[in-house]
Amino acid sequence: MSARALCSVAVAIGLAVSVAPRADAQDDVAINGTFTAFSDGQWARTNDSYHIERSVTQRWTITSTCRTFQDCTGRVSSDQGWSADLIYMSGRWKTGRTVENWEPCADGTAYPGKQAWVFWHGYPQDKNQYIGWDKTEGPSGACGFNKVLDVEMPFKLTRVS
Template sequence: MARRAVTVAACALVLAGGVGDVAPAHAESDVALNGVFTARSDGLWAKTNEIMVYQQDVVATWTITSSCTTFQDCTGTVVSDQGWTADLVYQSQRWKAVHTIENWQRCPDGSTARGEQSFTFWAARLDAADRHDRLTGWDQTIGPSGACGVNRSLNIRMPFELTRKP
């Protein structure tokens, strides 16, 4: 009988609007990602079409600005010192930025093909207070199928880390 009373009381509290002042688990400001970061793609662990093939490390400086309307709906911009800018989207606790690299893949006949580079990253530790200081994920670039007369797309994937600059 005591359990039923607690359940009825809880329902009454909700219907009366008594829990309306409770903050969500993640406030919008907790999710937004802003600042200057070092972006590093680790070529030692790179895979080309799922085969371990060493690639040179890539290190860049990113300036990130974002805002959120809810803890699940965030957008922003990444500006890289490598000369590109990309839209940034937050979905399913992951950030994603995508841009096109012209003349990325060199073909034997001297022609080139573009590549679509995507960075997907998330907080290295969700429970840490500094979850916006170090993020980890993947840097993946994929060429179009049929480039260079080959039906299989060139796909290079490297571990990625984003670290806030002091």
């Protein structure tokens, strides 16, 4: 076989290998370990208006597994005493919980809020950091107002171990 033919075969084999999906691609998506979860209240928004809320730092323990690089589930446990399911959809991780008595009313009653976190790799080269949003919404009609109260804050998740 000529050198030119060998080169063509080598290039063809190299191309075939480079486009083949990796068997462990789903392992690159799964996240497991301990993380610092930071919700930045300095940049909180309600109805597209910025205002300051209390920033919250938590320690999350995350376990997840993936059947494919797009089909992942898991669990988040917070040092603040709650845990919730975790799911990976459309390139983003999502988790949430109910916060009792989140929206206080003038009459002394309060309504729960639905808190949700959505996060993704903010910097693909850094597999230890994720960015996203922490958003909490109250129910429409709470406290006699037919308008949903929502607070959204920037969110950062950083691996500790």
